[in-house]
Amino acid sequence: MRTLISIVAIVVGLTPAPASAAPLPEGSADHTAGSQILKHEGSQFWKTETALSPPTENQVPGMDVSSHQGDVDWQSSWDKGARFAYVKATEGTSYRNPRFTQQYNGSYYIGMIRGAYHFALPDRSDGATQANFFVDNGGGWSPDGKTLPPAMDMEYNPYGETCYNMDQAAMTAWVKSFSDTVFARTRRHPTIYTSTSWWNRCVGDSVKFGDNNPLWVAHYAHKLGPLPMGFDFHTIWQWQAAGLFPGDQNLFNGEFAQLQRIASS
Template sequence: MTTSRGIDVSAYQGPQDWAKHKRDGVAFAFVKASEGQHSRDSRYATHITGAKAAGLIVGSYHFAWPNQSAASEAENYIAAVRSHAGPGYVHWLDLERYSDGRNYKGRSASQIKAWVAAWIAAVERAFPGQRVGVYTSASDLASGHVPSGVPLWYPAYPGSAVDSYPEAEKRARPRPSGRAPEFWQFVGSPLDRSVCYMSAAELRTWAGGGTPTRPKYEPFPGASWFTMGRKSPIVAAMHDRLVAVGCNRYQSSKNKDVIGSGDKASYEAWQRECGYSGAAAKWPPGPTTWTKLQVPNV
Protein backbone atom coordinates (compact mmCIF):
# COMPACT_ATOMS: atom_id res chain seq x y z
CA MET A 1 0.00 0.00 0.00
CA THR A 2 1.37 3.41 -0.96
CA THR A 3 2.07 5.58 2.08
CA SER A 4 4.09 8.55 3.26
CA ARG A 5 5.50 9.25 6.71
CA GLY A 6 4.98 12.12 9.10
CA ILE A 7 5.17 13.50 12.62
CA ASP A 8 3.28 16.01 14.74
CA VAL A 9 4.62 18.26 17.47
CA SER A 10 3.56 20.84 20.03
CA ALA A 11 5.09 22.85 22.86
CA TYR A 12 5.77 19.52 24.61
CA GLN A 13 8.49 18.81 22.04
CA GLY A 14 11.71 20.82 22.02
CA PRO A 15 13.59 22.11 18.97
CA GLN A 16 13.58 19.68 16.05
CA ASP A 17 16.23 18.91 13.46
CA TRP A 18 13.82 19.24 10.56
CA ALA A 19 16.46 18.63 7.90
CA LYS A 20 17.26 15.30 9.57
CA HIS A 21 13.58 14.40 9.70
CA LYS A 22 13.45 15.02 5.96
CA ARG A 23 16.57 12.91 5.34
CA ASP A 24 15.02 10.12 7.43
CA GLY A 25 12.03 9.97 5.10
CA VAL A 26 9.51 12.19 6.87
CA ALA A 27 7.27 13.84 4.25
CA PHE A 28 4.79 15.81 6.38
CA ALA A 29 4.54 17.56 9.74
CA PHE A 30 1.56 18.91 11.65
CA VAL A 31 2.06 21.43 14.45
CA LYS A 32 -0.23 22.47 17.30
CA ALA A 33 -1.26 26.10 16.91
CA SER A 34 -4.01 26.79 19.43
CA GLU A 35 -6.57 25.50 21.95
CA GLY A 36 -9.94 26.75 23.06
CA GLN A 37 -10.93 30.39 22.66
CA HIS A 38 -7.68 32.06 23.67
CA SER A 39 -4.72 29.68 24.14
CA ARG A 40 -1.83 29.59 21.64
CA ASP A 41 0.98 27.03 21.45
CA SER A 42 4.24 28.66 22.48
CA ARG A 43 6.39 26.72 19.98
CA TYR A 44 4.05 26.88 16.98
CA ALA A 45 5.94 29.54 15.03
CA THR A 46 9.32 27.89 15.62
CA HIS A 47 8.12 24.43 14.67
CA ILE A 48 6.15 25.45 11.58
CA THR A 49 8.91 27.69 10.26
CA GLY A 50 11.47 24.91 10.57
CA ALA A 51 9.23 22.29 8.96
CA LYS A 52 8.44 24.58 6.02
CA ALA A 53 12.10 25.44 5.54
CA ALA A 54 12.94 21.73 5.31
CA GLY A 55 10.46 21.36 2.45
CA LEU A 56 7.93 19.21 4.30
CA ILE A 57 4.21 19.20 3.59
CA VAL A 58 2.85 21.10 6.58
CA GLY A 59 -0.26 21.91 8.53
CA SER A 60 -1.46 22.67 12.03
CA TYR A 61 -4.15 21.76 14.52
CA HIS A 62 -6.45 23.32 17.08
CA PHE A 63 -7.50 21.48 20.24
CA ALA A 64 -11.27 21.71 20.52
CA TRP A 65 -13.52 22.67 23.41
CA PRO A 66 -16.98 21.92 21.98
CA ASN A 67 -18.71 23.43 25.04
CA GLN A 68 -17.35 26.86 24.12
CA SER A 69 -18.03 29.09 21.09
CA ALA A 70 -17.12 27.47 17.76
CA ALA A 71 -16.81 30.93 16.19
CA SER A 72 -14.42 32.18 18.88
CA GLU A 73 -12.29 29.04 18.70
CA ALA A 74 -12.09 29.28 14.92
CA GLU A 75 -11.08 32.94 15.23
CA ASN A 76 -8.34 31.99 17.69
CA TYR A 77 -6.97 29.35 15.34
CA ILE A 78 -7.23 31.48 12.21
CA ALA A 79 -5.36 34.36 13.85
CA ALA A 80 -2.65 31.98 15.09
CA VAL A 81 -1.89 30.45 11.68
CA ARG A 82 -2.78 33.15 9.16
CA SER A 83 0.78 34.34 8.58
CA HIS A 84 2.00 30.79 7.94
CA ALA A 85 -0.90 29.18 6.06
CA GLY A 86 -0.98 29.20 2.29
CA PRO A 87 -1.48 26.89 -0.70
CA GLY A 88 -0.81 23.30 0.34
CA TYR A 89 -1.32 23.95 4.05
CA VAL A 90 -3.55 21.45 5.91
CA HIS A 91 -5.78 22.47 8.84
CA TRP A 92 -6.95 20.04 11.54
CA LEU A 93 -9.46 20.17 14.36
CA ASP A 94 -8.15 18.03 17.23
CA LEU A 95 -11.37 16.58 18.64
CA GLU A 96 -10.51 14.70 21.83
CA ARG A 97 -12.35 14.40 25.11
CA TYR A 98 -10.26 15.20 28.17
CA SER A 99 -10.20 12.27 30.60
CA ASP A 100 -12.47 14.20 33.00
CA GLY A 101 -14.74 15.32 30.15
CA ARG A 102 -14.37 19.01 30.92
CA ASN A 103 -14.23 20.12 27.29
CA TYR A 104 -17.34 18.07 26.34
CA LYS A 105 -19.36 18.77 29.49
CA GLY A 106 -22.99 19.67 28.86
CA ARG A 107 -22.96 18.84 25.15
CA SER A 108 -24.87 16.09 23.35
CA ALA A 109 -23.50 14.14 20.41
CA SER A 110 -25.59 16.15 17.95
CA GLN A 111 -24.42 19.43 19.48
CA ILE A 112 -20.78 18.37 19.19
CA LYS A 113 -21.29 17.38 15.55
CA ALA A 114 -22.88 20.76 14.80
CA TRP A 115 -20.01 22.51 16.61
CA VAL A 116 -17.44 20.61 14.51
CA ALA A 117 -19.25 21.53 11.29
CA ALA A 118 -19.33 25.20 12.31
CA TRP A 119 -15.60 25.27 13.14
CA ILE A 120 -14.70 23.60 9.85
CA ALA A 121 -16.90 25.99 7.85
CA ALA A 122 -15.29 29.03 9.50
CA VAL A 123 -11.77 27.81 8.74
CA GLU A 124 -12.69 26.91 5.16
CA ARG A 125 -14.03 30.44 4.65
CA ALA A 126 -10.82 31.91 6.03
CA PHE A 127 -8.57 29.71 3.85
CA PRO A 128 -10.37 28.98 0.56
CA GLY A 129 -9.08 25.95 -1.28
CA GLN A 130 -7.10 24.61 1.69
CA ARG A 131 -7.86 21.24 3.24
CA VAL A 132 -9.63 21.14 6.62
CA GLY A 133 -10.03 17.84 8.49
CA VAL A 134 -10.56 16.28 11.90
CA TYR A 135 -8.17 14.35 14.14
CA THR A 136 -10.32 12.14 16.33
CA SER A 137 -10.74 8.80 18.04
CA ALA A 138 -12.80 5.69 17.37
CA SER A 139 -15.15 6.61 20.23
CA ASP A 140 -15.85 10.07 18.78
CA LEU A 141 -16.54 8.56 15.38
CA ALA A 142 -18.82 5.92 16.90
CA SER A 143 -20.67 8.67 18.77
CA GLY A 144 -21.36 10.52 15.52
CA HIS A 145 -19.33 13.61 16.37
CA VAL A 146 -17.77 14.01 12.90
CA PRO A 147 -19.73 14.99 9.76
CA SER A 148 -19.44 12.67 6.77
CA GLY A 149 -17.01 13.43 4.00
CA VAL A 150 -14.48 15.16 6.28
CA PRO A 151 -10.80 14.17 5.93
CA LEU A 152 -9.75 12.07 8.93
CA TRP A 153 -6.55 11.73 10.91
CA TYR A 154 -7.06 8.76 13.21
CA PRO A 155 -5.07 7.90 16.37
CA ALA A 156 -4.89 4.26 17.49
CA TYR A 157 -1.87 2.64 19.13
CA PRO A 158 -1.36 -1.14 18.75
CA GLY A 159 1.65 -1.01 21.08
CA SER A 160 5.00 -2.71 20.58
CA ALA A 161 3.66 -4.70 17.64
CA VAL A 162 3.48 -1.47 15.65
CA ASP A 163 5.97 1.11 16.84
CA SER A 164 7.85 1.83 13.60
CA TYR A 165 6.93 3.08 10.15
CA PRO A 166 7.66 -0.26 8.41
CA GLU A 167 5.39 -2.09 10.88
CA ALA A 168 2.61 0.45 10.40
CA GLU A 169 2.92 0.27 6.62
CA LYS A 170 2.44 -3.50 6.71
CA ARG A 171 -0.85 -3.20 8.59
CA ALA A 172 -4.20 -2.91 6.86
CA ARG A 173 -5.65 0.57 6.76
CA PRO A 174 -7.82 1.20 9.86
CA ARG A 175 -11.55 1.52 9.27
CA PRO A 176 -13.14 2.95 12.44
CA SER A 177 -16.94 3.04 12.11
CA GLY A 178 -16.52 1.99 8.47
CA ARG A 179 -14.59 5.15 7.55
CA ALA A 180 -11.20 5.23 5.84
CA PRO A 181 -8.89 7.83 7.41
CA GLU A 182 -6.36 9.57 5.22
CA PHE A 183 -3.86 9.48 8.12
CA TRP A 184 -3.19 6.99 10.92
CA GLN A 185 -1.25 8.08 14.01
CA PHE A 186 0.10 4.75 15.21
CA VAL A 187 2.47 5.72 18.03
CA GLY A 188 2.69 8.61 20.50
CA SER A 189 6.11 8.19 22.10
CA PRO A 190 8.83 9.39 22.03
CA LEU A 191 7.36 11.37 19.11
CA ASP A 192 3.91 11.22 17.55
CA ARG A 193 4.23 9.39 14.24
CA SER A 194 1.68 8.88 11.49
CA VAL A 195 1.38 7.34 8.06
CA CYS A 196 -0.67 8.84 5.25
CA TYR A 197 -2.35 6.57 2.72
CA MET A 198 -0.94 8.54 -0.20
CA SER A 199 2.55 8.78 -1.58
CA ALA A 200 4.41 12.00 -0.80
CA ALA A 201 3.67 13.24 -4.32
CA GLU A 202 -0.01 12.34 -4.04
CA LEU A 203 -0.20 13.98 -0.61
CA ARG A 204 1.33 17.20 -1.92
CA THR A 205 -1.26 17.25 -4.71
CA TRP A 206 -4.07 16.51 -2.24
CA ALA A 207 -2.88 19.14 0.25
CA GLY A 208 -2.88 21.67 -2.59
CA GLY A 209 -6.55 20.98 -3.22
CA GLY A 210 -6.06 18.68 -6.18
CA THR A 211 -7.00 15.07 -6.79
CA PRO A 212 -4.10 12.62 -6.99
CA THR A 213 -3.90 11.02 -10.42
CA ARG A 214 -4.56 7.30 -10.39
CA PRO A 215 -4.89 4.75 -13.19
CA LYS A 216 -8.32 4.34 -14.73
CA TYR A 217 -10.81 2.05 -12.99
CA GLU A 218 -11.33 -1.28 -14.75
CA PRO A 219 -14.29 -3.47 -13.69
CA PHE A 220 -13.51 -7.04 -12.66
CA PRO A 221 -13.52 -9.14 -15.86
CA GLY A 222 -14.04 -12.51 -14.15
CA ALA A 223 -11.47 -14.92 -12.70
CA SER A 224 -11.27 -17.05 -15.83
CA TRP A 225 -10.18 -14.03 -17.85
CA PHE A 226 -6.83 -14.01 -16.00
CA THR A 227 -5.98 -17.61 -16.86
CA MET A 228 -5.60 -16.74 -20.52
CA GLY A 229 -2.34 -14.76 -21.14
CA ARG A 230 -4.23 -11.91 -22.73
CA LYS A 231 -2.83 -8.67 -24.09
CA SER A 232 -5.09 -5.90 -22.87
CA PRO A 233 -5.20 -2.36 -21.38
CA ILE A 234 -6.79 -4.02 -18.33
CA VAL A 235 -3.46 -5.67 -17.56
CA ALA A 236 -1.64 -2.35 -17.92
CA ALA A 237 -4.09 -0.71 -15.46
CA MET A 238 -3.55 -3.56 -13.00
CA HIS A 239 0.22 -3.21 -13.36
CA ASP A 240 0.09 0.53 -12.63
CA ARG A 241 -2.13 0.12 -9.58
CA LEU A 242 0.06 -2.67 -8.13
CA VAL A 243 3.10 -0.41 -8.47
CA ALA A 244 1.19 2.50 -6.92
CA VAL A 245 0.23 0.51 -3.80
CA GLY A 246 3.76 -0.80 -3.33
CA CYS A 247 3.13 -4.43 -4.34
CA ASN A 248 5.75 -4.30 -7.07
CA ARG A 249 7.36 -7.65 -7.80
CA TYR A 250 8.24 -6.78 -11.39
CA GLN A 251 11.75 -7.26 -12.75
CA SER A 252 11.03 -4.84 -15.58
CA SER A 253 8.12 -2.94 -17.11
CA LYS A 254 8.39 -4.59 -20.54
CA ASN A 255 5.16 -5.88 -22.05
CA LYS A 256 3.16 -4.57 -19.13
CA ASP A 257 -0.07 -5.10 -21.06
CA VAL A 258 0.53 -8.87 -21.15
CA ILE A 259 0.00 -11.06 -18.07
CA GLY A 260 3.32 -12.42 -16.85
CA SER A 261 5.01 -13.83 -13.78
CA GLY A 262 5.56 -10.33 -12.38
CA ASP A 263 1.83 -9.63 -12.49
CA LYS A 264 1.08 -12.85 -10.66
CA ALA A 265 3.68 -12.29 -7.94
CA SER A 266 2.65 -8.66 -7.49
CA TYR A 267 -1.03 -9.48 -7.27
CA GLU A 268 -0.42 -12.25 -4.76
CA ALA A 269 1.51 -9.72 -2.65
CA TRP A 270 -1.52 -7.42 -2.87
CA GLN A 271 -3.89 -10.20 -1.77
CA ARG A 272 -1.66 -10.85 1.24
CA GLU A 273 -1.75 -7.09 1.97
CA CYS A 274 -5.54 -7.39 1.99
CA GLY A 275 -5.38 -10.08 4.67
CA TYR A 276 -5.56 -13.26 2.58
CA SER A 277 -3.13 -16.13 3.06
CA GLY A 278 -2.35 -19.58 1.69
CA ALA A 279 -4.39 -20.69 -1.29
CA ALA A 280 -6.75 -17.72 -0.89
CA ALA A 281 -3.89 -15.34 -1.70
CA LYS A 282 -2.87 -17.15 -4.88
CA TRP A 283 -3.45 -15.99 -8.44
CA PRO A 284 -5.91 -15.27 -10.09
CA PRO A 285 -7.51 -12.10 -8.69
CA GLY A 286 -10.89 -12.14 -7.01
CA PRO A 287 -13.55 -9.42 -7.28
CA THR A 288 -13.06 -8.09 -3.74
CA THR A 289 -9.32 -7.47 -3.98
CA TRP A 290 -9.65 -6.26 -7.57
CA THR A 291 -12.17 -3.57 -6.64
CA LYS A 292 -10.15 -2.58 -3.58
CA LEU A 293 -7.05 -2.25 -5.75
CA GLN A 294 -8.86 -0.08 -8.28
CA VAL A 295 -10.78 2.01 -5.70
CA PRO A 296 -8.55 2.18 -2.61
CA ASN A 297 -11.17 3.52 -0.19
CA VAL A 298 -13.71 0.71 -0.61
Protein backbone atom coordinates in the same frame (compact mmCIF):
# COMPACT_ATOMS: atom_id res chain seq x y z
CA MET B 1 -0.75 14.14 59.76
CA ARG B 2 -0.21 15.32 56.17
CA THR B 3 3.04 17.03 57.21
CA LEU B 4 4.28 13.83 58.89
CA ILE B 5 3.50 11.78 55.77
CA SER B 6 5.38 14.30 53.62
CA ILE B 7 8.42 14.20 55.92
CA VAL B 8 8.47 10.40 55.88
CA ALA B 9 8.18 10.39 52.08
CA ILE B 10 11.13 12.73 51.74
CA VAL B 11 13.24 10.66 54.15
CA VAL B 12 12.70 7.44 52.19
CA GLY B 13 13.09 9.15 48.84
CA LEU B 14 9.48 9.11 47.71
CA THR B 15 7.37 11.88 46.23
CA PRO B 16 4.19 12.53 48.21
CA ALA B 17 1.04 11.95 46.15
CA PRO B 18 -0.95 15.14 45.47
CA ALA B 19 -4.17 15.63 47.40
CA SER B 20 -6.07 15.46 44.11
CA ALA B 21 -5.09 14.69 40.51
CA ALA B 22 -5.98 18.04 39.01
CA PRO B 23 -6.06 18.21 35.20
CA LEU B 24 -2.96 19.67 33.61
CA PRO B 25 -3.35 23.17 32.12
CA GLU B 26 -3.79 24.15 28.49
CA GLY B 27 -0.67 23.67 26.43
CA SER B 28 0.67 20.82 28.54
CA ALA B 29 1.64 17.39 27.26
CA ASP B 30 -1.83 16.32 28.37
CA HIS B 31 -3.37 18.46 25.63
CA THR B 32 -1.75 17.27 22.43
CA ALA B 33 -3.04 15.24 19.50
CA GLY B 34 -3.67 11.80 20.92
CA SER B 35 -2.67 12.44 24.53
CA GLN B 36 -6.19 11.71 25.78
CA ILE B 37 -6.75 8.94 23.23
CA LEU B 38 -3.65 7.14 24.49
CA LYS B 39 -4.80 7.64 28.08
CA HIS B 40 -8.28 6.25 27.44
CA GLU B 41 -7.66 3.67 24.72
CA GLY B 42 -4.07 2.62 25.25
CA SER B 43 -1.55 1.24 22.77
CA GLN B 44 -0.99 -2.25 21.40
CA PHE B 45 2.75 -1.62 21.05
CA TRP B 46 5.35 -2.78 23.53
CA LYS B 47 7.90 -0.18 24.62
CA THR B 48 10.57 -2.07 22.66
CA GLU B 49 8.56 -1.46 19.48
CA THR B 50 8.44 2.34 19.65
CA ALA B 51 11.64 2.64 17.62
CA LEU B 52 10.18 0.73 14.69
CA SER B 53 10.85 2.23 11.28
CA PRO B 54 7.53 3.26 9.73
CA PRO B 55 6.17 1.10 6.91
CA THR B 56 6.65 3.03 3.69
CA GLU B 57 4.91 0.92 1.03
CA ASN B 58 2.22 3.20 -0.46
CA GLN B 59 2.51 5.40 2.65
CA VAL B 60 4.48 8.51 3.57
CA PRO B 61 5.92 8.82 7.12
CA GLY B 62 5.25 11.97 9.10
CA MET B 63 4.94 13.36 12.61
CA ASP B 64 3.04 15.82 14.78
CA VAL B 65 4.49 18.02 17.52
CA SER B 66 3.51 20.61 20.10
CA SER B 67 5.34 22.87 22.56
CA HIS B 68 6.05 19.72 24.58
CA GLN B 69 8.74 18.78 22.00
CA GLY B 70 10.46 22.17 22.30
CA ASP B 71 12.66 23.27 19.41
CA VAL B 72 12.62 20.34 16.99
CA ASP B 73 15.70 19.13 15.11
CA TRP B 74 13.98 19.04 11.74
CA GLN B 75 17.09 17.98 9.84
CA SER B 76 17.32 14.83 11.95
CA SER B 77 13.66 13.95 11.34
CA TRP B 78 14.04 14.61 7.62
CA ASP B 79 17.14 12.39 7.46
CA LYS B 80 15.15 9.61 9.18
CA GLY B 81 12.39 9.82 6.58
CA ALA B 82 9.68 12.19 7.86
CA ARG B 83 8.11 14.10 4.97
CA PHE B 84 5.20 15.91 6.60
CA ALA B 85 4.27 17.34 9.98
CA TYR B 86 1.34 18.78 11.85
CA VAL B 87 2.14 21.40 14.48
CA LYS B 88 -0.14 22.39 17.34
CA ALA B 89 -1.01 26.07 16.97
CA THR B 90 -3.81 26.78 19.43
CA GLU B 91 -6.18 25.41 22.04
CA GLY B 92 -9.55 26.76 23.14
CA THR B 93 -9.58 30.55 22.75
CA SER B 94 -6.53 31.59 24.76
CA TYR B 95 -3.59 29.22 24.25
CA ARG B 96 -0.98 29.74 21.53
CA ASN B 97 1.95 27.36 21.11
CA PRO B 98 5.05 29.38 22.08
CA ARG B 99 7.21 27.11 19.89
CA PHE B 100 4.93 27.36 16.88
CA THR B 101 7.18 29.55 14.71
CA GLN B 102 10.26 27.33 15.14
CA GLN B 103 8.23 24.19 14.51
CA TYR B 104 5.97 25.38 11.69
CA ASN B 105 8.63 27.31 9.77
CA GLY B 106 11.41 24.86 10.57
CA SER B 107 9.55 21.92 9.07
CA TYR B 108 8.78 24.02 5.98
CA TYR B 109 12.38 25.15 5.45
CA ILE B 110 13.73 21.61 5.71
CA GLY B 111 11.38 20.56 2.90
CA MET B 112 8.43 19.01 4.72
CA ILE B 113 4.80 19.59 3.89
CA ARG B 114 3.33 20.91 7.12
CA GLY B 115 0.06 22.06 8.63
CA ALA B 116 -1.33 23.42 11.88
CA TYR B 117 -3.84 21.91 14.29
CA HIS B 118 -6.17 23.19 17.00
CA PHE B 119 -6.92 21.29 20.22
CA ALA B 120 -10.67 21.78 20.59
CA LEU B 121 -12.40 22.47 23.90
CA PRO B 122 -16.04 22.43 22.77
CA ASP B 123 -17.49 23.34 26.17
CA ARG B 124 -15.46 26.58 26.41
CA SER B 125 -16.92 28.45 23.44
CA ASP B 126 -18.73 27.85 20.16
CA GLY B 127 -17.08 26.28 17.14
CA ALA B 128 -16.93 29.48 15.09
CA THR B 129 -15.16 31.37 17.89
CA GLN B 130 -12.47 28.71 18.26
CA ALA B 131 -12.08 28.39 14.49
CA ASN B 132 -11.46 32.12 14.14
CA PHE B 133 -8.94 32.06 16.98
CA PHE B 134 -7.18 29.16 15.25
CA VAL B 135 -7.05 30.78 11.81
CA ASP B 136 -5.86 34.06 13.32
CA ASN B 137 -2.99 32.29 15.10
CA GLY B 138 -1.43 29.87 12.64
CA GLY B 139 -4.32 27.89 11.22
CA GLY B 140 -4.33 29.48 7.79
CA TRP B 141 -3.70 27.89 4.44
CA SER B 142 -2.05 28.85 1.14
CA PRO B 143 -1.94 26.93 -2.16
CA ASP B 144 1.85 26.64 -2.17
CA GLY B 145 2.05 22.86 -2.30
CA LYS B 146 3.71 22.83 1.14
CA THR B 147 0.74 23.48 3.46
CA LEU B 148 -1.69 20.83 4.66
CA PRO B 149 -5.32 21.72 5.41
CA PRO B 150 -5.72 23.11 8.93
CA ALA B 151 -6.79 20.40 11.38
CA MET B 152 -9.19 20.22 14.31
CA ASP B 153 -8.28 17.85 17.14
CA MET B 154 -11.47 16.27 18.54
CA GLU B 155 -10.83 13.89 21.41
CA TYR B 156 -11.52 13.04 25.05
CA ASN B 157 -12.03 15.94 27.43
CA PRO B 158 -8.84 16.42 29.49
CA TYR B 159 -10.84 18.20 32.18
CA GLY B 160 -13.70 15.80 32.81
CA GLU B 161 -16.68 14.21 31.09
CA THR B 162 -15.69 12.42 27.88
CA CYS B 163 -18.01 14.32 25.53
CA TYR B 164 -17.72 17.68 27.32
CA ASN B 165 -21.26 17.22 28.69
CA MET B 166 -22.63 17.56 25.16
CA ASP B 167 -24.96 15.17 23.35
CA GLN B 168 -24.28 14.03 19.79
CA ALA B 169 -26.50 16.68 18.22
CA ALA B 170 -24.73 19.50 20.06
CA MET B 171 -21.28 18.10 19.31
CA THR B 172 -22.13 17.62 15.64
CA ALA B 173 -23.29 21.22 15.43
CA TRP B 174 -20.06 22.36 17.09
CA VAL B 175 -17.88 20.43 14.66
CA LYS B 176 -19.86 21.74 11.69
CA SER B 177 -19.61 25.32 12.92
CA PHE B 178 -15.84 25.01 13.32
CA SER B 179 -15.47 23.36 9.92
CA ASP B 180 -17.70 25.86 8.11
CA THR B 181 -15.83 28.80 9.65
CA VAL B 182 -12.41 27.45 8.70
CA PHE B 183 -13.67 26.84 5.17
CA ALA B 184 -15.08 30.36 4.93
CA ARG B 185 -11.74 31.79 6.08
CA THR B 186 -9.32 29.54 4.15
CA ARG B 187 -11.36 27.87 1.38
CA ARG B 188 -10.23 24.50 2.73
CA HIS B 189 -12.32 22.14 4.80
CA PRO B 190 -10.29 21.28 7.89
CA THR B 191 -8.88 17.85 8.50
CA ILE B 192 -10.64 16.12 11.41
CA TYR B 193 -8.35 14.39 13.89
CA THR B 194 -10.06 11.88 16.19
CA SER B 195 -10.33 8.26 17.27
CA THR B 196 -13.07 5.90 16.15
CA SER B 197 -14.25 5.20 19.71
CA TRP B 198 -14.49 8.84 20.77
CA TRP B 199 -16.12 9.99 17.54
CA ASN B 200 -18.73 7.25 17.45
CA ARG B 201 -19.67 7.96 21.05
CA CYS B 202 -19.65 11.77 21.02
CA VAL B 203 -20.46 12.78 17.41
CA GLY B 204 -22.07 9.84 15.63
CA ASP B 205 -23.25 9.69 12.04
CA SER B 206 -25.98 12.30 11.58
CA VAL B 207 -23.63 14.25 9.28
CA LYS B 208 -21.25 12.52 6.88
CA PHE B 209 -18.21 14.73 7.47
CA GLY B 210 -16.11 12.44 5.29
CA ASP B 211 -17.72 13.95 2.19
CA ASN B 212 -15.64 17.11 2.70
CA ASN B 213 -13.24 16.76 5.62
CA PRO B 214 -10.06 14.64 5.37
CA LEU B 215 -9.73 12.15 8.23
CA TRP B 216 -6.68 11.95 10.48
CA VAL B 217 -7.40 8.96 12.70
CA ALA B 218 -5.56 7.82 15.82
CA HIS B 219 -5.19 4.11 16.58
CA TYR B 220 -2.00 2.77 18.15
CA ALA B 221 -1.66 -0.67 16.67
CA HIS B 222 -0.09 -2.60 13.80
CA LYS B 223 -3.40 -2.46 11.90
CA LEU B 224 -5.75 0.48 11.58
CA GLY B 225 -9.12 -1.07 12.37
CA PRO B 226 -12.61 0.44 11.78
CA LEU B 227 -12.97 4.07 10.78
CA PRO B 228 -15.22 6.58 12.55
CA MET B 229 -18.85 6.89 11.46
CA GLY B 230 -19.27 9.13 8.42
CA PHE B 231 -15.86 8.36 6.89
CA ASP B 232 -15.20 5.86 4.10
CA PHE B 233 -11.41 6.27 4.03
CA HIS B 234 -8.61 7.91 5.97
CA THR B 235 -5.99 10.40 4.82
CA ILE B 236 -3.57 10.14 7.77
CA TRP B 237 -3.16 7.45 10.41
CA GLN B 238 -1.49 8.35 13.70
CA TRP B 239 -0.18 4.85 14.33
CA GLN B 240 2.21 5.34 17.27
CA ALA B 241 2.27 7.78 20.17
CA ALA B 242 6.09 7.77 20.20
CA GLY B 243 8.78 6.44 17.95
CA LEU B 244 11.43 7.32 15.40
CA PHE B 245 10.53 11.02 15.18
CA PRO B 246 9.78 13.54 17.94
CA GLY B 247 6.12 13.58 18.92
CA ASP B 248 3.57 11.21 17.44
CA GLN B 249 4.17 8.97 14.42
CA ASN B 250 1.93 9.28 11.37
CA LEU B 251 1.44 7.69 7.97
CA PHE B 252 -0.11 9.41 4.96
CA ASN B 253 -2.37 7.03 3.06
CA GLY B 254 -0.81 7.34 -0.40
CA GLU B 255 2.29 8.30 -2.34
CA PHE B 256 4.21 11.54 -1.87
CA ALA B 257 2.75 12.98 -5.08
CA GLN B 258 -0.74 12.56 -3.62
CA LEU B 259 0.35 14.33 -0.44
CA GLN B 260 1.60 17.21 -2.57
CA ARG B 261 -1.76 17.42 -4.35
CA ILE B 262 -3.61 17.69 -1.03
CA ALA B 263 -1.34 20.58 -0.13
CA SER B 264 -2.05 22.29 -3.46
CA SER B 265 -5.84 22.25 -3.78
